[in-house]
Amino acid sequence: DQQVKQNSPSLSVQEGRISILNCDYTNSMFDYFLWYKKYPAEGPTFLISISSIKDKNEDGRFTVFLNKSAKHLSLHIVPSQPGDSAVYFCAAMDTGGFKTIFGAGTRLFVKA
Amino acid sequence: DSGVTQTPKHLITATGQRVTLRCSPRSGDLSVYWYQQSLDQGLQFLIQYYNGEERAKGNILERFSAQQFPDLHSELNLSSLELGDSALYFCASSVVGGLEDTQYFGPGTRLTVL
Numbered sequence: 449d450q451q452v453k454q455n456s457p458s459l460s461v462q463e464g465r466i467s468i469l470n471c472d473y474t475n476s477m478f479d480y481f482l483w484y485k486k487y488p489a490e491g492p493t494f495l496i497s498i499s500s501i502k503d504k505n506e507d508g509r510f511t512v513f514l515n516k517s518a519k520h521l522s523l524h525i526v527p528s529q530p531g532d533s534a535v536y537f538c539a540a541m542d543t544g545g546f547k548t549i550f551g552a553g554t555r556l557f558v559k560a
Numbered sequence: 561d562s563g564v565t566q567t568p569k570h571l572i573t574a575t576g577q578r579v580t581l582r583c584s585p586r587s588g589d590l591s592v593y594w595y596q597q598s599l600d601q602g603l604q605f606l607i608q609y610y611n612g613e614e615r616a617k618g619n620i621l622e623r624f625s626a627q628q629f630p631d632l633h634s635e636l637n638l639s640s641l642e643l644g645d646s647a648l649y650f651c652a653s654s655v656v657g658g659l660e661d662t663q664y665f666g667p668g669t670r671l672t673v674l
Contacts, residue, residue, distance in 0.1 A: 452602070454602075479659060480659050480660060484665075489667065490667055491562060491564070491650050491652070491665030491666050491667050491668055492603070492650070492665045493562070493664075493665065494662045494663065494664070497660070499660070537602060537603065539603075541659055543659070546608055546615055546616035546657065546658075547605050547608070547616050547618055548593070548605055548663065549605065550595075550602040550603040550604070550605070551602050552601055552602040553602055
């Protein structure tokens with residue numbers, strides 16, 4: 449049972465345009481949501497997070513939006529850069545934060 | 561460099577064998593997590609330790625076990641290996657392991673079971 453779903457395995461975007469990566473979740477007990485970025489042959493690195501009490505969090509070119517009623521979050525990257533090409537994982541934590549549930553990832557290609 | 565080290569980087573073994581994966585957390589981090597990433601899948605949470613004690617368990621098979629030692633390094637033991645255990649195994653560490661505590665991931669150990 450996939451509690452965190454990233455339905456797009458890949459996304460291709462032109463440099464300078466907006467990248468929008470989507471994530472859906474099923475468990476209403478999730479309290480905290482995160483995005484990780486992963487380059488080949490490296491471990492995931494934390495990118496940005498959002499608490500369930502907020503609907504938006506921004507950090508430079510990266511913004512995460514949370515729609516609790518729809519159980520949906522998205523990551524916006526503006527403007528997209530070739531160095532953003534990587535696999536992006538959406539993740540969620542329940543109250544207490546002991547377990548982190550990851551989605552399957554979306555591979556982003558940013559074309560120069 | 562996240563500061564989390566994992567050894568070995570690659571491991572090739574046969575079905576039925578037993579292997580041990582090692583993780584050293586970032587300096588000062590008390591919590592260690594183990595994840596499994598099979599081909600084209602997301603990371604599956606296996607287990608979390610905090611200061612030597614097991615704190616949370618995910619989808620960890622009974623053939624797998626882990627521990628965190630007094631010096632805070634952790635080992636993941638995989639026994640009676642099957643072809644389906646071939647995967648990337650990641651270790652992560654964080655300061656205390658709670659909500660909003662950033663996890664820092666190591667580079668992973670790639671296990672191939674032949």
